[in-house]
Amino acid sequence: MPDVQSQKDLRNVYIDKVGISDIVYPIVVLDRENSYQSTVGKINMYVDLPEDFRGTHMSRFVEVLNNHKGKMTIQNMEKILDDMREHLKSVTAHFEVEFDYFVMRKAPVSKIESYTPYKAKFICEKNDNFDFILEVIVPIQTLCPCSKEISARGAHNQRAKADVSVRMRHIVWIEDLIDVAESSASTPLFTLLKREDEKYVTENAYDNPKFVEDVVRDISLKLEDDDRVMWYNVKVTSYESIHTHNAYACHEKWKDLKK
Known part of the structure; x- marks a missing residue:
């Protein structure tokens, strides 16, 4: 079948971020008291797109996510970004996940x-270097x-x-x-x-x-x-x-x- 996304583009416009946003996905994050906590993440995944590529392959973002089975740790974040760069042939990859995090409080x-809910977010980027922000x-x-x-x-x-x-x-x-x-x-x-x-x-x-x-x-x-x-x-x-x-x-x- 024709690979339309890989067609040459002659407009000479480099795109900084292209990908998928607001995908809801089950994830597992580290928990200080209980080792791990299962929750639901809202995820954005982006890569850069060279000026001569017409589009990116959206399905590959979800395939990368599926391969890591929702495991969200600092170490695994870098692996996800590396896989995004490899599968999408990009220089820079971006990954953001926002989720509810629960702590048992007295x-x-x-x-x-009773449980108290908080919002947490991982903001990650990888090109030559890996950058990770916890919010x-x-x-x-x-x-x-x-x-x-x-x-x-x-x-x-x-x-x-x-x-x-x-x-x-x-x-x-x-x-x-x-x-x-x-x-x-x-x-x-x-x-x-x-x-x-x-x-x-x-x-x-x-x-x-x-x-x-x-x-x-x-x-x-x-x-x-x-x-x-x-x-x-x-x-x-x-x-x-x-x-x-x-x-x-x-x-x-x-x-x-x-x-």
Whole structure:
């Protein structure tokens, strides 16, 4: 049968990324406490396309994915990218997978256990070098220091999210970034709280007022002290309860690799 994708193209336009996006696929990721966790990923797979190729072979992306049976580890990410480059005859390959990640958490006072969901993402690229970014989105709570200072009867608080991304020298667990973000917030969020837990969480937030700027700086300092991390990006968004807008802060840094 004719291979239309491999026909010569005379328009002389190199395409940076071509491939498939938003394919939903069962995956297995590493879990700090339980070795592995099964979940569902939303995956993007791209390669570069030389200017003289009319198109890429979409089916080959899924074939590569099938060959690796959904195993998503740092080591396997590089193998997937190598296979993409080989099967699609490309110089650069890109792979992104976003997934729900669940951690069993204990309520602060009652100690009742329940699963808390988080969003995680692997962002990978391979040409001459392999690049891997771990991103974790952590739901948190912030309580406004200004509101607490000027109000006689409480302070406004709201749900927020900390979006933490790292490049690493040695393995950084998803749970590690969750711990860093939650310990930097006014208080963590929980799926299941009894009354004694709700009292604790409310008072804990009141005792730890934080602007988004405070949360970004506190997370950044913890990552700065972590020798496993060589680059980080921290973004915090607060879904303001008394404003029609959100509050936002961001900090990104390459660390001194000589340390």
